[in-house]
Amino acid sequence: MKRRKNYSTRIVPNTIISAFLLLLLACSAEEEVFIEDVPSEIIVKLEKAGFATSEGLRKFRDGYLVETDIYLTEEQIDALVPTEVETPTTEHYRTNNLVNGFRTIRVFMDPDFGNFMQNAFDDALARYNALNLRLVFERSANENTSDIVFEAFFENSNLLGFSAGFPTGGDPAQNIGLNTFFYNNANARPDAATTIAHEIGHAIGFRHTDFMNRAFSCGQVLPGNNEGDAGVGANHINNTPVNPEVGSWMLACSNNTNRPFTNADEIALIDTYDGMTITGNTLVCGGNNTFTLNNVPPGSVVTWQATPANILDQAAGNGATAVLSGISNRVSGGGTLTFNVVVNGVNFNVTTNIWVGRPASPSSLFGPSPVRYGALARYTSGAAQGATSYKWYLPYPYDQNATVVVDPARWGIVSGGNSRYLTAIVGPNNGLVQVMGVNACGTGGAKIMNVTVTTSGGGGGDMP
Structure with missing residues (x-):
């Protein structure tokens, strides 16, 4: 039986508050927050982990919805309970649970979603891949062999969707649900790609950007606006702003707008999942320019190619070092240098654009x-x-x-x-x-x- 068949039970109270995945209108003073059918020992564990259990915690399927769009099993909750508590006070955050290694993350999108959502899914994956992280996100056609699975479910409620927790054992959280009550061809919501990217963010270890003050993106939330510091499960990311950032992809609530990664979002992603980068002067004049591929995992096999051959001369170098020159001082134009890296049988391509010689004439x-x-x-x-x-x-x-x-x-x-x-x-x-x-x-x-x-x-x- 396919895993998505497990999503056939869809009975969820309509009064629930969903964190990022709430309509902004849903975050109103009239809403009630409550704890429903949650054992006291689960509440104690979550509070030890630093979560604010008054923020819409409830039983959900075989686990619990925490921060209202994070689906955690009891085993995952146990793994998040810290031995010491540190209180972060600044902006972008990640858990201690991250995805290990350089790897391709195969992501499945439920075929029940129409063309609009399929295109939004491709857009979300492209946003991550454009950063040359050590994680490459690839659309998968096979649900049963995928690392992350987006499943369609339907319920008439405020819940836009959820992520099944954070990474465990070095792997991303697998199951993500999106509510077709909101996400379908007829609605064509502008925030579709951002919502998909947001839930992938949780699956690879990111917490809400404004978890310490949900009012920033949600408006008034009762009885409090702090989801909890989560102890060592909410680690501040270097070089990100000291306050919640307008437009971040990991804000707690959606205002139904498209929000590509901000500069701080990109810093957070690169700091967490820094991939291989190319250094070298990308303007080639006379003589040789040396390019180096950095952060190459030990044991990798590295080759490279410069194109086109009528502009760039592959002068020397091997492995993670390439030495290039212009084919002639009378030639100018654009080219590319691509390093191909095989890491544990997985191919990674890292590319940089190069300009050879004097500029082209202005276009107009x-x-x-x-x-x-x-x-x-x-x-x-x-x-x-x-x-x-x-x-x-x-x-x-x-x-x-x-x-x-x-x-x-x-x-x-x-x-x-x-x-x-x-x-x-x-x-x-x-x-x-x-x-x-x-x-x-x-x-x-x-x-x-x-x-x-x-x-x-x-x-x-x-x-x-």
């Missing part, structure tokens, strides 16, 4: 023509691939640094001479406005606009 150039003598004119350049700054030329002769005057003797750059945006004062002569990208390899090709000057003016603006 916008601004007024004709222009009025003495006016201010604004010109905007499209991006030039590989550029770190920009250079402008105006109709000759011109001043590189000019002030605004009523009757300028020549064109002049008033502001923005090294960026994509230029403000110029119009001189008396017709000519060319030109913009070029610049990097350490040199100056790229120009984007050009012909401009003509009318005699009327004497100040004012042609700026769009």
